[in-house]
Amino acid sequence: MAVNFVRPIIPKLATDPWAIQFDAAGHLKHLLTIEGLGATWITRILDTAEGFMSVSDREIKKVPLLRGRTVVNLFFESSTRTRTTFELAAKRLSADVLNINLSTSATTKGESLLDTLRNIEAMQADMFVVRHEQSGAAHFIARHVAPHVSVLNAGDGWHAHPTQALLDAFTIRRIKGDFAPLRIAIVGDIKHSRVARSQIHAFNSLNVGELRVIGPRTLIPNDIEPLGVRVFHDMRAGLKDVDVIIMLRLQRERMEGGLLPTEQEFYRLYGLTEEKLKWAKPDAIVMHPGPANRGVEIESRVADGPQSVILQQVSNGIGVRMAVMALCMSAES
Amino acid sequence: MTLLPELKTIDQLLDDCLQNLAWAIEQGQLNNPLMVGIHSGGVWVAEALHQRLNLAEPLGKLNITFYRDDFNTLGLHPTVAPSQLPVDIDGRDIILVDDVLYTGRTIRAAMNELFDYGRPARIWLAVLFERDGRELPISAQTVGQRVVLSAQHQIHVAGPTPLTAHLVTREDLA
Numbered sequence: 066m067a068v069n070f071v072r073p074i075i076p077k078l079a080t081d082p083w084a085i086q087f088d089a090a091g092h093l094k095h096l097l098t099i100e101g102l103g104a105t106w107i108t109r110i111l112d113t114a115e116g117f118m119s120v121s122d123r124e125i126k127k128v129p130l131l132r133g134r135t136v137v138n139l140f141f142e143s144s145t146r147t148r149t150t151f152e153l154a155a156k157r158l159s160a161d162v163l164n165i166n167l168s169t170s171a172t173t174k175g176e177s178l179l180d181t182l183r184n185i186e187a188m189q190a191d192m193f194v195v196r197h198e199q200s201g202a203a204h205f206i207a208r209h210v211a212p213h214v215s216v217l218n219a220g221d222g223w224h225a226h227p228t229q230a231l232l233d234a235f236t237i238r239r240i241k242g243d244f245a246p247l248r249i250a251i252v253g254d255i256k257h258s259r260v261a262r263s264q265i266h267a268f269n270s271l272n273v274g275e276l277r278v279i280g281p282r283t284l285i286p287n288d289i290e291p292l293g294v295r296v297f298h299d300m301r302a303g304l305k306d307v308d309v310i311i312m313l314r315l316q317r318e319r320m321e322g323g324l325l326p327t328e329q330e331f332y333r334l335y336g337l338t339e340e341k342l343k344w345a346k347p348d349a350i351v352m353h354p355g356p357a358n359r360g361v362e363i364e365s366r367v368a369d370g371p372q373s374v375i376l377q378q379v380s381n382g383i384g385v386r387m388a389v390m391a392l393c394m395s396a397e398s
Numbered sequence: 399m400t401l402l403p404e405l406k407t408i409d410q411l412l413d414d415c416l417q418n419l420a421w422a423i424e425q426g427q428l429n430n431p432l433m434v435g436i437h438s439g440g441v442w443v444a445e446a447l448h449q450r451l452n453l454a455e456p457l458g459k460l461n462i463t464f465y466r467d468d469f470n471t472l473g474l475h476p477t478v479a480p481s482q483l484p485v486d487i488d489g490r491d492i493i494l495v496d497d498v499l500y501t502g503r504t505i506r507a508a509m510n511e512l513f514d515y516g517r518p519a520r521i522w523l524a525v526l527f528e529r530d531g532r533e534l535p536i537s538a539q540t541v542g543q544r545v546v547l548s549a550q551h552q553i554h555v556a557g558p559t560p561l562t563a564h565l566v567t568r569e570d571l572a
Contacts, residue, residue, distance in 0.1 A: 115480065116461065116463065116464075116479075116480050117464075118480070119480035119481060119482075120464070123514065123515060124514075124515065124516065125514040125515070127514065128464035128465060128511075128514070129464070129465060129510065130464045130465075391464075
């Protein structure tokens, strides 16, 4: 069911919309987008995540860092993986976690987003993890929350999914080391993908050697080249000499018809099969933010094959989200 | 003008600690101990002691960043290195090593972290320096040197090689 009354929240972005992410002392307070973080903060998040990874290998998978703090998962759009890993991350930091699925809750009863926010704030929450179908929703919430509350964007419309981009960068760094010599290709529905947008900003900040996007003309935004990517419409040419292949999910629910002939046609041209994988470097890794449409953008044998790091991405997501939560909540409010 | 205590040399300090630890092992107060250093200074000291004590198992390392109680005031610093405990610590005697025992908060955090890995039989604290200023009821069993210092002074341990220790004022560190 559509939640129409939240439509007007798309913010009028100021000249420097990401400045709101930092507190007066220049410390990260909210994570809304990769833009504005720069290599320094991205690297700091990845380094911190490295420290948290060992917590998941221990018998007691918990550290007391955020004991007594309350993290609220505000999901206006359904998600299993992202919400679960945010929840696990918060719990491994000893925070209390509240999951609120607003697509089926108060908002459908006519409560406004701000009213919902005020109510949850009154429950003394310290952090909101927000997913929303509208671009800019997390920004809007960050501008209206009480000063002690941090906001993490867990995906807003077509705009951004910063923790996904960070965990992808973290996964690549753990396997490949330095970013400078790497060629990375993002394949599929770039246009409707907040993941791709955040990845492009992150990889550019980290000075990735060459960044490519591959997909049909209808699924690649016209204005993407100024962001520092090379556009390919042919898989063979696009995958040549590539070290990292990131397959995107075909956003069927976001497609407004007419952009694709059929899914079979998409799979024939852009679906990552074992055959096409041979066009990349022999040690190329295959990534996917999940959930994967097997037989639409990726073949099962590739998704489960030796070059796939899809499950490592999930494990790494916990460490990276722990790092972001701990860093944002250590800001002086 | 305050009269500053003279610090022993590093070799002297390590020798005194070693002698005491060897004695404790001989007396049966420490049974097949596992040595664990606290990042960063404690690990440097532990490395030096571990080498000379000929302990069978590799050195454990604790990074107590995630256990500090001053997280809110100090913030989270990118971690030096994650904690590494090479073997199961359940039922083991542990020599916990740090460079300076001061407020006792670091040791509290380290003990909390150790208990998240298992239940040791005994934790024995060994430090190069023990100074006044405890804020928690914690004491060390093995001490290289005891010093009394004014609040303006700190013992600064640098390393890993060469391992050095000298007195500094807070202004020197700022």
